[in-house]
Amino acid sequence: MPTVEPGTFQATVTGTIAVLLAAACWALSGIFVKLIMVDDQVSSLALAFWRDTAAFVVFLVVGASTQRKGMAIRRSDWPVIAGMGVSLGVFHVALNLGYRLNGAAITTIQQAAMPAMVLVAARMVWKEPLTGMKIFSLMVIATGTVLVSGLVQAGAPEVSLASIAVGFLVPALYAGWSLFGKALRSGYSAVVTLTWAFGIAALILLPCQLLTGSLLPPPVPAIAYLWFGGLIGISTVFAFFAFTFALGRLPAGIASILVMSEIAFAVFYAHLFLGETLVPIEIAGALVVVAGVFLLLAPGLTTKAIRPALHR
Structure with missing residues (x-):
């Protein structure tokens, strides 16, 4: 099978398609989470634990079968990996709360900050x-985040202090x-x-499962397992691999902007599947956030200064 050289037209097209596919799959996260938690039978804490546990098992199997250099981590790098895991675990709890309190569309927009x-x-x-441009970008992103988070419409009955707090915590x-990903030394594959x-994220959330009353998966309708499979297979594993594939064919800066x-x-899915609709001020905030991120990333398009974060 012929290889595709980075920088060629074919590589650019395939890389762009892969990024858009990854973005489309990541955007489904909120839909799957909302569908799983629709009857309040699954807590944000329990769902985060089982998501991280399942993802750990999948990545471990993939890594053990594909990584020729093995799965070992240098001893000096374990504190950084631990920091990544703790941050990831708590992030997924906050993300689930955000989907519950603010909706899938708004929570996805807030992540762009x-x-x-x-x-x-x-x-x-x-x-x-x-730099001056970076400071200006920060101001633009902060403005958009405030608009989306509901601070300017705090009198509205659907806006609570908890939803605002989660909106900034995510x-x-x-x-x-x-x-933590940036602080990690090179030499490891993303897998x-x-x-x-993911393994450490699941480990630190394990004791917290006592708060849910059981260490076993909560009793849910059979259809919820289908949504959970989609959350792991489509929005976690497949999306990650699609983005990794794209990074081999596109500059990191281009990929970082396309993934926006x-x-x-997310807005389209939330309207189609969940009936969520953004009010005009939230739409304006979303556009402001996107503009701010573009201003922040655009100067690095022709450099290697941008290192994309490991997503989700």
């Missing part, structure tokens, strides 16, 4: 410079997961990294 939070943390931790935890990150199409997919 993650690059801005990474930028601020990188300035504090690694002393990375903040991108903050997503940023934490990404920062190895994700295997142990997840917002459009």
Whole structure:
């Protein structure tokens, strides 16, 4: 089978299709979660634990059968992997709460604030410079996030302090997961990294299952297992591999911007399957967030400065 050289027209087309496919699959996460939690029989905590456990098993099997260098992690890198796992586990709990309280569309939009939070943390931790354009981008993203999160319509009955708090917690935890990924030394494949990150995420959520009353999966209708299979197979494993495939054919900056199409997919899915509709101010906020992220990432399109975060 002929190989596709990065940088060629064919590689660009196939890479673009792969990114859009990954974004479309990631956007289904909120739909699957909402369908699983529709009758409140599954808590955000329990769903996060079983999602991370299932993903760990899948990635472990894939990694054990494909990684010629093995699945070992250097001892000095385990604290970073542990940080990734803890951040990932808590992120998935917050993400499920966000889907429940704010809806699939709005929660997906709020995640887009993650690059801005990474930028601020990188300035504090690694002393990375903040240019005028970066500061302007931060202001734009912050404005869009406020509009989407409902702060300007706090008098509305459907907006609560819990939903606002979760709206800001989701991108903050997503940023934490990404920062640990950035701190990890090179030499590992993404499959190895994700295997142990998901494993640690499941491990730290395991004791919390006592709060749900059982260490066993909650009793749910049979159809919920189909939605859970979609969450793991489509929105976690397949989406990740599609994005990884794309990164071999596109510049990281281009892929990072194309993946913003997840917002459009999420809004479409939420309206089609869940009946969610954004009000005009939320639509405006979504556009502002996308514009801010584009301004933040665009200067790196011709450089290797952008390192995309490991998604979800």
